[in-house]
Amino acid sequence: MKMKKIQVFAVLLAALTLAGCGKKKQTTDIIVEKQEAPKPSGPISMQGYTQTQDVQWLGKDYQVEARRIPDKSLPMVKDEIGQKFVDNSITIRVMRADGSVFFDQTFTKAAFEQYLDEDYRNTGILEGLVFDKVDGTNLVFAASVCHPQTDEYIPLVLTVSNFGKVDIKLDDELDTSSGSSDTNIRNQEEEDGV
Secondary structure (H helix, E strand, O other), rough: OOOHHHHHHHHHHHHHHHHHOOOOOOOOOOOOOOOOOOOOOOOOOOOOHHHEEEEEOEEEEEEEEEEEEEEEOOOOOEEEOOEEEEEEEEEEEEEOOOOOOEEEEOHHHHHHHHHHOOHHHHHHHEEEEEEEEEOOOOEEEEEEEEOOOOEEEEEEEEEOOOOOOEEEEEEEOOOOOOOOOOOOOOOOOOOOOO
């Protein structure tokens, strides 16, 4: 009987040993903590700025100012997660040396709509409008409408003629400071107009 107990004990020990050394059941389940999608915060505004530059134009001194402000009176745009962004308005002001104002106009994204596709009309904001250069009888400004907080934008060129006429077109040149493709540049021999 003692022998029988030893045999039963040996069999149990062997069974436990084999059970402990057996392979664990492998599973292809991947356990990942569920992450919530980012929730939109309150409306986001770009910082305002003012760029002022003294320029020589048609032999006279002028001061050109571009001022961007987040404009809560404009319709807000939303990105793909519903985050709201405040659009901007940008005022261009050109003053003569005596302080009198030659040109003063405020621009919003609406001024550039004919150059924007439906996506940029709905989800883009007026990002920038800054003085670039004097080109003959025109003051040339670089403008952009962007998707907020991305590197995606539509580059545009806005010119103000010596008669105060505004012309807008897509910027088809990578570097707006090298040459000009503007077909509306007037001959320098025309009247000053300013």
